[in-house]
Every structure is written in structure tokens, then in C-alpha cells.
């Protein structure tokens with residue numbers, strides 16, 4: 263079952279031909295998806311050949327092939343990891359029972375909500391990034407943008423397959439609505455906050471793929487533990503694709519930093535902007551914005567929903583097998599509550615703190631990216647060091663929302679915040695400067711003034727490779 267059947271209208275490894283009703287429903291959704299792509303996907307690049315990878319199997323080695331393809335011809339399909347007949351529910355009240363192949367009736371609504379929430383982020387990010395092709399810093403980056411875009415489209419397919427297959431009529435309605443909501447539209451927005459934020463320059467794109475796609479990684483890790491086996495198998499394969507998105511973010515920001523360091527060495531004491539590079543302080547502000555916004559995506563710190571999702575075996579912890587107590591009935595989580603603006607330590611029943619448990623893993627993973635970026639500064643002999651903002655900084659969801667904290671998590675009054683916020687988050691002037699640097703650089707092997715070349719090409723291609731044929 264690992265090999266994908268590409269002779270079908272919808273490539274898949276789920277034996278779609280054996281279920282004619284499902285096949286028809288998905289084939290009816292397909293033109294609507296393509297229409298959405300034409301309207302809301304990358305603008306103006308749909309007739310160009312792009313060097314893209316396409317999944318050909320779900321095996322960990324050799325799962326993809328590379329070749330030039332027009333994006334609307336990309337073979338979006340449905341790929342699940344193979345089924346393990348012995349798989350059990352790995353956590354919660356049903357721990358040890360055989361994993362479910364059908365949706366448990368009593369959990370149907372929760373499960374649908376989890377799937378729809380994940381699904382909604384996939385087209386949202388494509389919409390957020392749709393204009394970026396016009397000012398790409400290189401063909402290499404342009405190609406990476408489009409790779410991320412087509413794979414987010416495929417993730418939507420993955421989730422829509424689950425909705426169509428297991429949720430009947432309301433699943434099909436949800437699949438339609440996924441094509442109706444629009445990122446940033448005040449009347450009909452995407453479900454989660456970060457996915458409505460504008461992402462109009464490449465520094466934002468790299469921060470987005472670093473921090474927001476990484477939220478995706480941890481949501482997928484938690485759903486890959488699900489007792490609902492088709493969801494777990496879907497998410498496992500999505501994680502394989504997702505890794506590249508975070509690579510684009512981490513190395514993208516890294517290359518911006520590297521270029522700035524080079525300019526700083528060549529022109530000591532000067533503002534890097536004067537030489538077409540981005541000051542490290544401004545990069546830090548973008549990091550602080552996207553990291554804090556993405557930290558909100560885990561939801562409230564103490565949450566009965568998260569307890570329900572865990573208890574029912576629908577959404578687990580990332581790396582559940584690292585834990586010994588899979589029921590999490592006895593443990594507590596030492597939580598720093600915010601009461602009247604003051605931090606108060608409280609023990610919360612572990613199940614109610616599952617959002618925070620997942621956020622902890624996310625923060626740890628983000629820290630590794632910061633270490634990677636600081637090594638670039640260190641190697642260049644530049645003193646500046648990047649940092650992750652404290653998780654309390656600039657939050658809109660959870661107990662810290664509505665209060666003010668600095669980058670170290672110290673409480674501030676409103677007046678101090680207003681005085682300092684321009685040092686911590688991008689100002690209008692910063693954004694305008696960044697925008698002014700966003701001029702396209704489409705010559706093979708060349709890069710815009712504000713970013714260094716990557717260490718190596720995609721699929722070991724040479725530097726002058728024509729990733730996108732314009």
C-alpha cells in the first residue's frame with residue numbers, strides 16, 4: 263500500500279477506487295479546490311514550470327521525486343502511512359484499547375472540530391503568502407515558496423479526505439467551507455488568529471515558516487498520537503512534508519542574518535539598511551512578533567477542551583511514548599497563572615494543562631532555532647545575540663492576554679509598554695523599510711541584497727539552476 267497510484271484522477275494510496283461514493287464526492291470537490299487555487303493561490307505564476315517535489319511513496323527514504331511542473335498540474339493527492347494492525351490507543355481513558363478505524367460516535371463532534379481547525383490553517387497560509395512571488399529574493403526562494411504552497415494545498419486534501427470519508431454530509435459541508443473562508447477577511451476569516459495576519463514580505467515569510475509552521479509540527483505530532491487511526495496515519499505523513507517548511511524558515515532567517523553580518527563587517531558602525539541589508543535588531547522584532555503570535559495557537563493554558571481531547575484519546579502529547587503515565591490522571595502541572603497582573607504559581611491537574619504541555623515542547627524547539635542563528639553571529643564575530651521572547655510576551659489568548667510583559671516576561675504597565683513596544687515589535691517605519699528592500703531577483707544563481715546564498719541547492723542542484731522558468 264505504500265506506493266501511490268498516479269493513474270487516478272486523485273492520486274492516492276488508500277484504494278479510492280474501491281469506494282465509488284467517496285471517490286465521486288472527492289472528485290466533485292476537486293474542481294472547487296482548483297478554482298480556489300486559481301483565485302487564492304500564488305498570483306501570476308500558474309503557467310510557469312516550477313521545480314517541485316511530489317510524493318511517490320510514504321516510505322521514509324526515497325519518498326519524493328523532483329521535476330518541473332506547472333503548479334495547477336501538481337498532483338495533489340491522499341497519502342496515509344500504512345496501517346499497523348496492532349496499533350492501540352496510546353493515552354487517555356481508552357489507553358490500551360485497539361485504535362479506532364471508525365469515528366467513535368460519542369466523540370464525533372470533538373474530532374470533527376479538531377480536524378477542521380487543523381485543515382483551516384492549510385489554505386490560510388497559502389492565502390497569506392499569495393503575493394510573495396512578485397518580490398522573491400531568488401529563484402531558489404521562489405521555488406521554496408511554491409513548494410510550501412503546494413504542500414499546504416496537499417495538507418488540505420489530507421484533511422478533506424478524512425472529512426469526506428468519516429463525517430458524511432456535515433464533513434462534506436465543512437470541506438466546502440474550508441474553500442470559502444479567507445485569511446484576513448473581517449466577515450469570513452480563517453479560524454485561528456495568526457492565520458489572519460498579513461504576511462507580505464519575505465522576512466515575515468521566513469519567520470512564518472519557522473514559527474507558525476512549527477506550531478503545525480506540534481499540532482500534527484499531537485494528532486499523530488490520536489486513537490482515531492486514519493487521523494494518526496494522515497498526520498504522520500504530513501510531518502514528513504512539514505519538515506521542509508521549517509527548514510525554509512530556519513535557514514531563510516539564517517541567511518538574512520548572515521548577509522547582515524557580512525555587511526556589518528564590511529561597513530563597521532554603519533546602518534546595514536544603507537547597504538541593502540536588514541539590521542539585526544529589526545530581524546529580532548520580526549522574530550518576536552511571529553514567535554509570540556504563533557505561541558497563541560496552542561490556546562488557553564488551562565483548558566477543559568484540552569482535557570477532553572486527551573481523556574477521549576483524540577489528541578495526545580507530542581512524543582507520547584516518552585512518557586510513562588499515559589493516563590495523566592494523577593500528575594499536576596506547575597503553572598504560572600496571572601492574577602490581577604501578578605504571577606502566581608499554581609498546580610493544575612495535568613489533563614487540563616495539555617495545551618501548556620504541548621506549548622512547552624514548541625518553545626524548546628524554537629530555542630534550538632535561536633541557537634542556530636546565534637552561531638551565525640558568533641562565527642561572523644558579531645556580538646549581537648537573538649532571543650526568543652518569553653511566552654508571556656504579546657499574547658492575545660490565555661491568562662496573559664490583556665496584560666503587558668516585556669521580552670523577559672516581567673509585568674509592565676500600559677504606559678511603559680507603549681513607550682517600549684517599538685523596540686520589541688516591528689514599527690510602521692520598520693515595515694516600510696523592509697518592504698522597500700523587497701525587489702525581485704530572478705536571475706539564476708543571484709540573490710537580493712539582503713540575503714545570502716543557501717549552503718546548497720534543492721536536490722543538490724547547482725547554484726545557477728533554473729528553479730522556476732519565468
Ligand SMILES: [Fe+2]
Nearest residue numbers: 384414417478
Ligand atoms: Fe501544513
Ligand SMILES: [Fe+2]
Nearest residue numbers: 475478504507
Ligand atoms: Fe507547513
